[in-house]
Amino acid sequence: MSEFDLLRLDGVTRRFAGHAALADLNLDIRRHEFIALLGPSGCGKSTALNCLAGLLPLSGGSIWLDERRLDTLPPERRGFGMVFQNYALFPHLSVRRNIAFGLQMRRLPREEIRRRTDEAIRLVRLDEHAAKLPGQLSGGQQQRVAIARAVVVSPSLVLMDEPLSNLDAKLRLEMRTEIRRLHQRLGLTTVYVTHDQEEALSLADRLVVLRDGRVQQIGTPEELHTRPANPHVADFMGFRNLLRARARAEHVAGDQVRIRIEDQTFSGTAMSPVNPGDDIIAAARPEDLTPAEDGLRCVVEVVEYQGREMAVEARTGGGLLLHLRTTARLAPEDPIGLTFKNLLIYKAT
Ligand code: ATP
Numbered sequence: 001m002s003e004f005d006l007l008r009l010d011g012v013t014r015r016f017a018g019h020a021a022l023a024d025l026n027l028d029i030r031r032h033e034f035i036a037l038l039g040p041s042g043c044g045k046s047t048a049l050n051c052l053a054g055l056l057p058l059s060g061g062s063i064w065l066d067e068r069r070l071d072t073l074p075p076e077r078r079g080f081g082m083v084f085q086n087y088a089l090f091p092h093l094s095v096r097r098n099i100a101f102g103l104q105m106r107r108l109p110r111e112e113i114r115r116r117t118d119e120a121i122r123l124v125r126l127d128e129h130a131a132k133l134p135g136q137l138s139g140g141q142q143q144r145v146a147i148a149r150a151v152v153v154s155p156s157l158v159l160m161d162e163p164l165s166n167l168d169a170k171l172r173l174e175m176r177t178e179i180r181r182l183h184q185r186l187g188l189t190t191v192y193v194t195h196d197q198e199e200a201l202s203l204a205d206r207l208v209v210l211r212d213g214r215v216q217q218i219g220t221p222e223e224l225h226t227r228p229a230n231p232h233v234a235d236f237m238g239f240r241n242l243l244r245a246r247a248r249a250e251h252v253a254g255d256q257v258r259i260r261i262e263d264q265t266f267s268g269t270a271m272s273p274v275n276p277g278d279d280i281i282a283a284a285r286p287e288d289l290t291p292a293e294d295g296l297r298c299v300v301e302v303v304e305y306q307g308r309e310m311a312v313e314a315r316t317g318g319g320l321l322l323h324l325r326t327t328a329r330l331a332p333e334d335p336i337g338l339t340f341k342n343l344l345i346y347k348a349t
Contacts, residue, residue, distance in 0.1 A: 268343030
Protein backbone atom coordinates (compact mmCIF):
# COMPACT_ATOMS: atom_id res chain seq x y z
CA MET A 1 0.00 0.00 0.00
CA SER A 2 1.28 3.42 -0.79
CA GLU A 3 1.27 4.92 2.70
CA PHE A 4 0.49 8.54 3.30
CA ASP A 5 -0.36 10.84 6.18
CA LEU A 6 -2.59 13.37 4.56
CA LEU A 7 -4.71 13.65 1.45
CA ARG A 8 -5.46 17.32 0.86
CA LEU A 9 -8.17 18.79 -1.33
CA ASP A 10 -7.25 22.42 -1.81
CA GLY A 11 -9.98 24.63 -3.29
CA VAL A 12 -11.21 21.83 -5.54
CA THR A 13 -13.68 23.24 -8.06
CA ARG A 14 -15.47 21.68 -11.01
CA ARG A 15 -17.65 23.67 -13.38
CA PHE A 16 -19.99 22.42 -16.09
CA ALA A 17 -20.87 25.05 -18.70
CA GLY A 18 -19.95 27.82 -16.24
CA HIS A 19 -22.02 26.37 -13.37
CA ALA A 20 -20.01 25.18 -10.37
CA ALA A 21 -21.12 21.62 -9.57
CA LEU A 22 -18.44 21.72 -6.87
CA ALA A 23 -17.08 25.00 -5.54
CA ASP A 24 -13.92 25.46 -3.50
CA LEU A 25 -13.85 22.18 -1.56
CA ASN A 26 -11.15 22.27 1.14
CA LEU A 27 -10.71 19.03 3.02
CA ASP A 28 -7.86 17.22 4.77
CA ILE A 29 -8.29 13.46 4.94
CA ARG A 30 -6.03 11.63 7.38
CA ARG A 31 -4.86 8.09 6.80
CA HIS A 32 -7.34 5.51 8.18
CA GLU A 33 -10.19 8.02 8.24
CA PHE A 34 -13.66 7.16 6.99
CA ILE A 35 -15.13 10.26 5.35
CA ALA A 36 -18.71 10.47 4.12
CA LEU A 37 -19.76 13.02 1.50
CA LEU A 38 -23.42 13.65 2.22
CA GLY A 39 -26.11 15.74 0.60
CA PRO A 40 -29.25 15.71 -1.52
CA SER A 41 -29.31 14.72 -5.18
CA GLY A 42 -27.34 17.12 -7.35
CA CYS A 43 -25.31 18.66 -4.48
CA GLY A 44 -21.98 17.66 -6.04
CA LYS A 45 -21.05 14.48 -4.14
CA SER A 46 -20.29 12.33 -7.18
CA THR A 47 -18.50 15.24 -8.81
CA ALA A 48 -16.21 15.46 -5.78
CA LEU A 49 -15.56 11.71 -5.84
CA ASN A 50 -14.89 11.70 -9.58
CA CYS A 51 -12.46 14.60 -9.21
CA LEU A 52 -10.62 12.59 -6.55
CA ALA A 53 -10.61 9.46 -8.71
CA GLY A 54 -9.32 11.35 -11.72
CA LEU A 55 -12.40 10.63 -13.82
CA LEU A 56 -13.14 14.36 -14.03
CA PRO A 57 -10.48 17.06 -14.53
CA LEU A 58 -10.63 19.97 -12.06
CA SER A 59 -11.65 23.46 -13.15
CA GLY A 60 -9.71 24.88 -10.20
CA GLY A 61 -7.76 23.91 -7.10
CA SER A 62 -5.45 20.96 -6.51
CA ILE A 63 -5.26 17.56 -4.78
CA TRP A 64 -2.22 16.42 -2.80
CA LEU A 65 -1.13 13.10 -1.30
CA ASP A 66 1.38 14.42 1.24
CA GLU A 67 3.87 16.33 -0.96
CA ARG A 68 2.83 14.66 -4.20
CA ARG A 69 0.43 16.47 -6.52
CA LEU A 70 -2.29 14.05 -7.63
CA ASP A 71 -4.81 15.93 -9.74
CA THR A 72 -2.48 16.00 -12.73
CA LEU A 73 -2.13 12.17 -12.69
CA PRO A 74 -4.40 9.85 -14.69
CA PRO A 75 -6.79 7.64 -12.62
CA GLU A 76 -4.68 4.48 -12.86
CA ARG A 77 -1.64 6.24 -11.41
CA ARG A 78 -3.46 7.48 -8.31
CA GLY A 79 -3.58 4.00 -6.72
CA PHE A 80 -7.22 4.28 -5.58
CA GLY A 81 -9.86 1.54 -5.44
CA MET A 82 -13.42 2.32 -6.53
CA VAL A 83 -16.78 0.75 -5.71
CA PHE A 84 -19.83 1.95 -7.64
CA GLN A 85 -23.57 1.69 -7.12
CA ASN A 86 -23.99 -0.66 -10.10
CA TYR A 87 -21.09 -2.97 -9.07
CA ALA A 88 -19.52 -2.76 -12.59
CA LEU A 89 -18.31 -6.40 -12.53
CA PHE A 90 -17.17 -8.29 -15.62
CA PRO A 91 -20.19 -10.52 -16.34
CA HIS A 92 -18.21 -13.21 -18.20
CA LEU A 93 -15.56 -13.65 -15.48
CA SER A 94 -15.96 -15.74 -12.32
CA VAL A 95 -15.96 -14.13 -8.90
CA ARG A 96 -12.35 -15.24 -8.45
CA ARG A 97 -11.21 -13.80 -11.77
CA ASN A 98 -13.10 -10.54 -11.20
CA ILE A 99 -11.27 -10.12 -7.90
CA ALA A 100 -7.88 -11.16 -9.31
CA PHE A 101 -8.19 -8.78 -12.28
CA GLY A 102 -6.45 -5.75 -10.73
CA LEU A 103 -3.55 -7.90 -9.50
CA GLN A 104 -3.11 -9.43 -12.96
CA MET A 105 -3.08 -5.95 -14.51
CA ARG A 106 -0.20 -5.14 -12.17
CA ARG A 107 1.64 -8.20 -13.49
CA LEU A 108 2.31 -9.62 -10.02
CA PRO A 109 3.74 -13.14 -9.65
CA ARG A 110 1.14 -15.86 -10.08
CA GLU A 111 1.58 -17.22 -6.52
CA GLU A 112 1.05 -13.79 -5.00
CA ILE A 113 -2.06 -13.22 -7.11
CA ARG A 114 -3.49 -16.52 -5.90
CA ARG A 115 -2.70 -15.82 -2.25
CA ARG A 116 -4.09 -12.29 -2.22
CA THR A 117 -7.19 -13.26 -4.18
CA ASP A 118 -7.89 -16.11 -1.73
CA GLU A 119 -7.51 -13.71 1.17
CA ALA A 120 -9.87 -11.19 -0.39
CA ILE A 121 -12.47 -13.88 -1.14
CA ARG A 122 -12.33 -15.05 2.49
CA LEU A 123 -12.50 -11.48 3.74
CA VAL A 124 -15.84 -10.83 2.03
CA ARG A 125 -17.07 -14.35 2.85
CA LEU A 126 -17.54 -15.56 -0.70
CA ASP A 127 -15.53 -18.81 -0.37
CA GLU A 128 -18.47 -20.92 -1.55
CA HIS A 129 -19.19 -18.72 -4.54
CA ALA A 130 -15.72 -18.14 -5.96
CA ALA A 131 -16.37 -20.13 -9.15
CA LYS A 132 -19.73 -18.51 -9.96
CA LEU A 133 -20.41 -15.78 -12.50
CA PRO A 134 -21.74 -12.43 -11.19
CA GLY A 135 -25.16 -13.16 -12.74
CA GLN A 136 -25.49 -16.17 -10.43
CA LEU A 137 -25.10 -14.03 -7.30
CA SER A 138 -27.49 -11.92 -5.24
CA GLY A 139 -27.11 -8.12 -5.21
CA GLY A 140 -25.37 -8.19 -1.83
CA GLN A 141 -22.93 -10.87 -2.99
CA GLN A 142 -22.17 -8.92 -6.17
CA GLN A 143 -21.45 -5.83 -4.12
CA ARG A 144 -19.08 -7.89 -1.96
CA VAL A 145 -17.20 -8.94 -5.10
CA ALA A 146 -16.92 -5.29 -6.10
CA ILE A 147 -15.57 -4.41 -2.65
CA ALA A 148 -13.08 -7.30 -2.69
CA ARG A 149 -11.92 -6.24 -6.14
CA ALA A 150 -11.35 -2.68 -4.93
CA VAL A 151 -9.43 -3.62 -1.77
CA VAL A 152 -7.38 -6.55 -3.10
CA VAL A 153 -4.83 -4.20 -4.66
CA SER A 154 -4.20 -2.50 -1.26
CA PRO A 155 -5.23 0.94 -2.48
CA SER A 156 -4.11 4.04 -0.61
CA LEU A 157 -7.71 5.28 -0.76
CA VAL A 158 -11.03 3.51 -1.39
CA LEU A 159 -13.74 5.57 -3.07
CA MET A 160 -17.33 4.37 -2.79
CA ASP A 161 -20.24 5.96 -4.66
CA GLU A 162 -23.59 4.98 -3.10
CA PRO A 163 -22.50 1.31 -2.99
CA LEU A 164 -25.58 0.15 -1.11
CA SER A 165 -28.36 1.98 -2.91
CA ASN A 166 -29.37 -0.98 -5.08
CA LEU A 167 -29.83 -3.30 -2.12
CA ASP A 168 -32.95 -3.92 -0.08
CA ALA A 169 -33.23 -2.40 3.40
CA LYS A 170 -32.11 -5.46 5.37
CA LEU A 171 -29.10 -6.17 3.17
CA ARG A 172 -28.15 -2.50 3.25
CA LEU A 173 -27.85 -2.68 7.03
CA GLU A 174 -25.77 -5.89 6.88
CA MET A 175 -23.44 -4.54 4.20
CA ARG A 176 -23.03 -1.29 6.09
CA THR A 177 -21.57 -3.21 9.02
CA GLU A 178 -19.46 -5.25 6.61
CA ILE A 179 -17.98 -2.12 5.03
CA ARG A 180 -17.11 -0.63 8.42
CA ARG A 181 -15.57 -3.96 9.51
CA LEU A 182 -13.39 -4.13 6.37
CA HIS A 183 -12.39 -0.50 6.73
CA GLN A 184 -11.14 -1.16 10.27
CA ARG A 185 -9.63 -4.58 9.68
CA LEU A 186 -7.65 -3.50 6.61
CA GLY A 187 -6.76 -0.07 7.96
CA LEU A 188 -8.26 1.57 4.87
CA THR A 189 -8.83 5.22 4.16
CA THR A 190 -12.31 5.54 2.71
CA VAL A 191 -14.33 8.29 1.03
CA TYR A 192 -17.96 7.28 0.81
CA VAL A 193 -20.73 9.11 -1.07
CA THR A 194 -24.31 8.81 0.11
CA HIS A 195 -27.53 10.79 0.34
CA ASP A 196 -28.60 8.72 3.36
CA GLN A 197 -27.81 10.62 6.55
CA GLU A 198 -28.30 7.57 8.77
CA GLU A 199 -25.82 5.59 6.68
CA ALA A 200 -23.32 8.45 6.79
CA LEU A 201 -23.70 8.98 10.53
CA SER A 202 -23.27 5.30 11.32
CA LEU A 203 -20.25 4.71 9.06
CA ALA A 204 -18.11 7.80 9.00
CA ASP A 205 -15.52 9.29 11.34
CA ARG A 206 -16.27 12.67 9.75
CA LEU A 207 -18.99 13.88 7.43
CA VAL A 208 -18.87 16.56 4.77
CA VAL A 209 -22.32 17.98 4.09
CA LEU A 210 -22.70 19.52 0.64
CA ARG A 211 -25.42 21.65 -0.87
CA ASP A 212 -25.37 23.23 -4.32
CA GLY A 213 -21.71 22.30 -4.68
CA ARG A 214 -20.69 24.06 -1.47
CA VAL A 215 -19.61 22.66 1.87
CA GLN A 216 -22.17 23.41 4.57
CA GLN A 217 -20.38 21.70 7.44
CA ILE A 218 -17.56 19.27 8.15
CA GLY A 219 -17.67 17.40 11.46
CA THR A 220 -17.97 14.22 13.44
CA PRO A 221 -21.34 12.44 13.51
CA GLU A 222 -21.95 13.79 17.00
CA GLU A 223 -21.13 17.38 16.02
CA LEU A 224 -23.48 17.24 13.07
CA HIS A 225 -26.18 15.49 15.02
CA THR A 226 -26.16 17.87 17.96
CA ARG A 227 -24.99 21.16 16.40
CA PRO A 228 -25.91 21.42 12.72
CA ALA A 229 -24.33 24.61 11.35
CA ASN A 230 -27.41 25.95 9.57
CA PRO A 231 -31.06 25.10 8.90
CA HIS A 232 -30.14 23.17 5.72
CA VAL A 233 -27.85 20.84 7.63
CA ALA A 234 -30.42 20.63 10.45
CA ASP A 235 -33.08 19.64 7.92
CA PHE A 236 -30.78 16.96 6.58
CA MET A 237 -29.96 15.71 10.07
CA GLY A 238 -33.58 14.96 10.84
CA PHE A 239 -34.81 18.27 12.28
CA ARG A 240 -38.02 18.00 10.29
CA ASN A 241 -39.66 20.91 12.05
CA LEU A 242 -38.23 24.20 10.78
CA LEU A 243 -40.37 27.02 12.10
CA ARG A 244 -40.08 30.70 11.30
CA ALA A 245 -40.47 32.91 14.36
CA ARG A 246 -39.08 36.02 16.00
CA ALA A 247 -36.61 36.26 18.88
CA ARG A 248 -38.28 37.96 21.85
CA ALA A 249 -36.98 40.99 23.71
CA GLU A 250 -36.77 39.09 27.03
CA HIS A 251 -34.18 36.93 25.40
CA VAL A 252 -32.07 35.38 28.08
CA ALA A 253 -28.34 35.46 28.73
CA GLY A 254 -25.83 33.29 26.96
CA ASP A 255 -27.07 31.18 24.13
CA GLN A 256 -30.63 30.81 25.44
CA VAL A 257 -33.26 32.63 23.37
CA ARG A 258 -36.96 33.06 24.01
CA ILE A 259 -39.15 32.93 20.94
CA ARG A 260 -42.85 33.22 20.29
CA ILE A 261 -44.70 30.72 18.13
CA GLU A 262 -48.33 31.79 17.80
CA ASP A 263 -49.69 32.32 21.35
CA GLN A 264 -46.89 30.51 23.20
CA THR A 265 -43.30 31.28 24.13
CA PHE A 266 -40.54 28.69 24.08
CA SER A 267 -36.85 28.77 24.76
CA GLY A 268 -34.15 27.35 22.56
CA THR A 269 -30.40 27.31 22.06
CA ALA A 270 -28.92 29.82 19.63
CA MET A 271 -26.52 28.22 17.14
CA SER A 272 -25.16 31.68 16.22
CA PRO A 273 -25.59 35.17 17.75
CA VAL A 274 -29.24 36.24 17.79
CA ASN A 275 -30.61 39.64 18.84
CA PRO A 276 -34.07 40.48 20.16
CA GLY A 277 -36.42 41.17 17.25
CA ASP A 278 -34.40 39.07 14.75
CA ASP A 279 -36.31 36.78 12.45
CA ILE A 280 -35.23 33.28 13.31
CA ILE A 281 -35.74 29.70 12.28
CA ALA A 282 -36.35 27.23 15.09
CA ALA A 283 -35.45 23.61 14.38
CA ALA A 284 -36.75 20.57 16.25
CA ARG A 285 -36.66 16.83 15.70
CA PRO A 286 -39.94 14.90 15.71
CA GLU A 287 -38.78 12.99 18.80
CA ASP A 288 -38.19 16.29 20.63
CA LEU A 289 -41.83 17.37 20.44
CA THR A 290 -43.87 16.16 23.38
CA PRO A 291 -47.55 16.39 24.24
CA ALA A 292 -48.22 18.93 27.04
CA GLU A 293 -51.55 20.23 28.35
CA ASP A 294 -50.46 23.87 28.20
CA GLY A 295 -48.41 23.54 24.96
CA LEU A 296 -49.00 24.89 21.48
CA ARG A 297 -52.59 23.99 20.54
CA CYS A 298 -52.78 21.66 17.54
CA VAL A 299 -55.11 19.19 15.89
CA VAL A 300 -53.80 15.77 14.83
CA GLU A 301 -54.04 15.19 11.07
CA VAL A 302 -52.15 11.97 10.25
CA VAL A 303 -50.98 9.08 12.43
CA GLU A 304 -48.56 6.46 11.08
CA TYR A 305 -47.90 3.29 13.02
CA GLN A 306 -44.14 2.68 13.40
CA GLY A 307 -43.86 -0.08 15.97
CA ARG A 308 -43.33 1.23 19.48
CA GLU A 309 -43.91 4.80 18.38
CA MET A 310 -46.25 6.72 16.14
CA ALA A 311 -45.21 9.29 13.55
CA VAL A 312 -47.79 12.04 13.85
CA GLU A 313 -48.54 15.18 11.87
CA ALA A 314 -50.44 17.88 13.70
CA ARG A 315 -51.47 21.38 12.65
CA THR A 316 -51.49 24.48 14.82
CA GLY A 317 -54.40 26.95 14.90
CA GLY A 318 -52.22 29.28 12.81
CA GLY A 319 -51.72 26.61 10.14
CA LEU A 320 -48.17 25.35 10.93
CA LEU A 321 -47.63 21.66 10.27
CA LEU A 322 -45.62 19.89 13.00
CA HIS A 323 -44.06 16.41 12.89
CA LEU A 324 -43.70 14.41 16.08
CA ARG A 325 -42.85 10.91 17.20
CA THR A 326 -44.65 9.75 20.26
CA THR A 327 -45.76 6.68 22.18
CA ALA A 328 -49.03 8.52 23.02
CA ARG A 329 -52.02 6.87 21.33
CA LEU A 330 -53.43 9.59 19.12
CA ALA A 331 -56.04 9.60 16.36
CA PRO A 332 -56.81 12.05 13.55
CA GLU A 333 -58.75 15.13 14.75
CA ASP A 334 -57.64 14.72 18.37
CA PRO A 335 -56.83 18.09 19.94
CA ILE A 336 -53.34 18.15 21.44
CA GLY A 337 -50.91 20.57 23.11
CA LEU A 338 -47.27 20.35 22.08
CA THR A 339 -44.04 21.57 23.57
CA PHE A 340 -40.37 21.30 22.51
CA LYS A 341 -37.66 19.49 24.46
CA ASN A 342 -34.79 20.67 22.32
CA LEU A 343 -35.08 23.64 20.02
CA LEU A 344 -32.16 25.00 17.99
CA ILE A 345 -32.34 28.65 16.96
CA TYR A 346 -30.81 30.03 13.75
CA LYS A 347 -30.91 33.60 12.56
CA ALA A 348 -32.97 33.69 9.35
CA THR A 349 -31.01 34.89 6.35
P1 ATP B 1 -26.80 12.30 -7.14
O1 ATP B 1 -26.95 11.88 -5.72
O2 ATP B 1 -28.12 12.54 -7.80
O3 ATP B 1 -25.86 11.45 -7.94
P2 ATP B 1 -24.72 14.27 -6.71
O4 ATP B 1 -24.76 15.00 -5.43
O5 ATP B 1 -23.76 13.16 -6.85
O6 ATP B 1 -26.18 13.77 -7.08
P3 ATP B 1 -23.42 15.40 -9.01
O7 ATP B 1 -23.62 14.20 -9.87
O8 ATP B 1 -22.09 15.62 -8.46
O9 ATP B 1 -24.48 15.36 -7.82
O10 ATP B 1 -23.90 16.68 -9.82
C1 ATP B 1 -23.78 17.99 -9.33
C2 ATP B 1 -24.30 18.98 -10.35
O11 ATP B 1 -23.48 18.96 -11.52
C3 ATP B 1 -25.72 18.67 -10.82
O12 ATP B 1 -26.40 19.88 -10.96
C4 ATP B 1 -25.49 17.99 -12.16
O13 ATP B 1 -26.58 18.21 -13.02
C5 ATP B 1 -24.23 18.66 -12.67
N1 ATP B 1 -23.45 17.75 -13.52
C6 ATP B 1 -22.85 16.60 -13.13
N2 ATP B 1 -22.19 16.01 -14.15
C7 ATP B 1 -22.39 16.80 -15.24
C8 ATP B 1 -21.96 16.75 -16.61
N3 ATP B 1 -21.19 15.76 -17.06
N4 ATP B 1 -22.36 17.75 -17.42
C9 ATP B 1 -23.10 18.78 -16.97
N5 ATP B 1 -23.52 18.89 -15.71
C10 ATP B 1 -23.19 17.92 -14.84
